[in-house]
Structure formats: structure tokens, C-alpha cells
Amino acid sequence: MPVPDTFYCAQQINIPPKLPDILKNFTKAAIRTQPKDLLQWCSAYFNALAKGECLPVKERLEMNVATQKTDTGLTPGLLKILHKQLSPRPACSKEELQMKWKGLCLPTAQLETLLSLGSFDSEVAWMEFFALGCSALGGTLMSSLKHACEILTNDEEGGPARIPFDTFAQLYTYLARLDGDVQQDHIDSFLNSLQPQVAIQDGMIKPVNFIHMDDMDSTPSSCSVFSRTTPGAEQD
Numbered sequence: 001m002p003v004p005d006t007f008y009c010a011q012q013i014n015i016p017p018k019l020p021d022i023l024k025n026f027t028k029a030a031i032r033t034q035p036k037d038l039l040q041w042c043s044a045y046f047n048a049l050a051k052g053e054c055l056p057v058k059e060r061l062e063m064n065v066a067t068q069k070t071d072t073g074l075t076p077g078l079l080k081i082l083h084k085q086l087s088p089r090p091a092c093s094k095e096e097l098q099m100k101w102k103g104l105c106l107p108t109a110q111l112e113t114l115l116s117l118g119s120f121d122s123e124v125a126w127m128e129f130f131a132l133g134c135s136a137l138g139g140t141l142m143s144s145l146k147h148a149c150e151i152l153t154n155d156e157e158g159g160p161a162r163i164p165f166d167t168f169a170q171l172y173t174y175l176a177r178l179d180g181d182v183q184q185d186h187i188d189s190f191l192n193s194l195q196p197q198v199a200i201q202d203g204m205i206k207p208v209n210f211i212h213m214d215d216m217d218s219t220p221s222s223c224s225v226f227s228r229t230t231p232g233a234e235q236d
Contacts, residue, residue: 022049029057033077036105044103054085056103060157073107079133080151087130091123110136117178131171132178141175141182146207162204165194 026045033056035041044056058077085100086092094115101111114132115124131148138144148171149161169191176182190213197209 032061033058040105056081073110074133074136076137076147076151078104083130086126091125094122094124097124128174131174135175142211145172146211149207160206162206165198165203165205168205
């Protein structure tokens with residue numbers, strides 16, 4: 001005997017009162033973040049939402065760079081998401097980083113390149129990985145540090161992009177040593193040259209203090225860490 005059709009009226013359908021706001025916030029987040037794989041990103045979004053974790057959502061819509069020839073994968077907005085998700089602890093597991101990276105629909109090959117350059121084992125020192133991420137964005141040492149300031153700053157967008165000098169020195173020293181072309185005495189001399197400006201800025205530094213130092217901002221050689229982290233760096 002066929003099962004009789006069941007009819008429901010509007011009063012019988014229980015809609016959770018929070019559902020409209022959840023869907024509204026999700027829609028806004030998807031528009032701002034523009035994930036390449038919407039299904040993959042949705043999984044990461046609602047999984048983080050259910051656990052009360054930092055959502056994989058950009059603060060604002062990022063426009064494509066007009067001079068960009070290829071899809072670089074990682075962007076400042078996406079690296080900022082990763083920093084919010086993973087920076088509360090000094091280190092994260094490689095598996096956790098891979099999961100967060102996948103949730104942002106970023107290319108696996110780029111992650112493997114960064115992990116290889118940093119020689120990370122099962123544990124990943126977050127600020128070291130963050131520095132490598134900035135090198136993938138900047139292409140040169142000074143521009144990488146500028147990106148770091150803009151991502152880490154508490155200043156409003158378009159402001160001076162100040163960060164603590166200790167954080168800047170940590171990132172600069174790590175990238176300079178990893179690059180291999182910068183000697184320790186040059187590292188020390190560079191950091192010491194910034195001290196007078198840092199002293200009058202309450203221990204803070206901003207891009208305008210160092211971005212003009214073009215001796216460190218020259219085109220990277222083919223063996224440079226910046227050539228290896230920047231997609232398309234060796235292309236015409």
C-alpha cells in the first residue's frame with residue numbers, strides 16, 4: 001500500500017531563530033573571501049563555526065594585482081587569516097597547518113615549497129613560517145617585511161602599519177639568514193641603524209623607516225629564498 005503523502009504547513013516547520021543570521025554572515029564571508037573551491041571552503045567555515053574557532057574569512061575583499069601574471073595562491077588577506085588561526089601558540093603541527101591551508105583552497109605545491117625551505121619537521125614554528133609566507137608575497141627582503149608590517153599591525157588600513165621592533169628584528173634576522181647572501185655583520189648593522197627611529201616611536205617600527213633601503217631591496221638572485229618562494233619569479 002503506497003505511503004500517503006505528508007503535508008506540512010508553515011507552522012509545523014521549525015526554523016532555528018539564529019539560522020537567518022548564520023546564513024547572512026556566511027554569505028557576506030563568502031563574498032569577501034572569494035574562495036576558489038566553495039565546497040571545500042564551506043566545510044572549513046562551518047567546521048570552525050561549530051568549534052568556536054577563528055573563521056577562514058578575509059577582513060575585506062582583495063582586488064587582483066594588475067601586474068600579476070599568474071595565480072600566486074597565497075595573498076596578504078589569506079596569510080592574515082592563517083596568522084589569526086595559528087599564531088596563538090608558538091608552534092603548530094604540520095597536520096594542522098595543512099588542514100588550515102586546505103580550508104583556504106591554497107595550492108598544496110606552494111605549501112610544500114615553504115615547508116621544505118624552512119626544513120620543518122612535524123612541528124612548525126609559526127613566526128618562521130609566517131616570515132616565509134611574507135617572502136612569497138614580497139619577492140625581496142624589504143618588501144616581504146613591509147607585508148609583514150601591514151599584516152601584523154594594529155593600525156587601521158592605510159595607517160603607518162607599526163609593529164614592535166622585536167617582532168620585526170625576529171622576522172628580518174630569520175629571512176636574512178635563510179637567504180644566505182646577507183652576512184651577520186650586515187644584519188647587526190642594519191638593525192642598529194634603525195634604533196634611533198625606533199627609540200622615538202616607543203619601540204615600534206613602520207615600513208617608511210626601512211623600505212627606502214634599496215641595497216637590501218634589489219632583485220633576488222635565482223638561488224635566493226625569495227626566488228624560490230615567489231611563484232613565477234623566474235618567468236619572463
